[in-house]
Amino acid sequence: MNTTAELKALEERAYKRTWEDGVLDIIIGAGLTLLGVLFRTELAGLAGMFVAVLMMPLWALGKKLITVPRLGYVEFGAERKARERGWTKQLLVLGTMTFVLAVGLYVAIRSDGGVAESLADLRIGYLLMGVLIALGLAVAGMMIGTGRFVGYAGIVLTATGVGYVTGVELEDYLLAAGLVILACGFVVLARFLHRYPVTREGGR
Numbered sequence: 001m002n003t004t005a006e007l008k009a010l011e012e013r014a015y016k017r018t019w020e021d022g023v024l025d026i027i028i029g030a031g032l033t034l035l036g037v038l039f040r041t042e043l044a045g046l047a048g049m050f051v052a053v054l055m056m057p058l059w060a061l062g063k064k065l066i067t068v069p070r071l072g073y074v075e076f077g078a079e080r081k082a083r084e085r086g087w088t089k090q091l092l093v094l095g096t097m098t099f100v101l102a103v104g105l106y107v108a109i110r111s112d113g114g115v116a117e118s119l120a121d122l123r124i125g126y127l128l129m130g131v132l133i134a135l136g137l138a139v140a141g142m143m144i145g146t147g148r149f150v151g152y153a154g155i156v157l158t159a160t161g162v163g164y165v166t167g168v169e170l171e172d173y174l175l176a177a178g179l180v181i182l183a184c185g186f187v188v189l190a191r192f193l194h195r196y197p198v199t200r201e202g203g204r
Helices: 003-017 023-038 044-071 078-110 119-144 148-166 170-195
Strands: none
Touching (some): 023 119, 023 170, 044 170, 119 148
16 A cells, blocks of 8 residues: 555544534534424424524533543644535535525415414425435534444434324424434433544644
8 A cells, every 4th residue: 555545544434433423413402302392392493593593603612621621632634624615515415405495394284374374384394405405414423434424314214104194293293303313412412522532632
């Protein structure tokens, strides 16, 4: 193996290791859980925006408090950063579509007539929203190179499919999927903390 290939392999392992902390898992699980809760309240119309605004600062804080003291700060190469930018653009598109759909569903649910009168239309909207969230999780999984998020996408799709067939409300299957992902995230975090304790140098 030549030096360039060895360096790329090392970078790949280091990159994947930074995502073994469970921080993003917990943020996503908590976000879906919060959406499920907020959709039951008068804050439902702002739920998507509220979660989106909170996610990035909480993720950055989690990385700073949990990951960096154990693994240190790693600066990745230009190729890796370019790939991340491409994946991030796809996530932003999916996120925007999901947010617009969520607002549309909220308006429809609260409307006195029109689309709100068609339960079938609302259920299709719920199904589409679940599919978009699942696609976002799958893209995240491909971006960071871990199968966990593909599994989370499967959880959301399963909850969405069951909800569509049984007529379960949007907030109920979001809440169910969020709680499962949140629990998985804490398991991943516990493993990370056990595997990578803070060293004297890292804790300074």
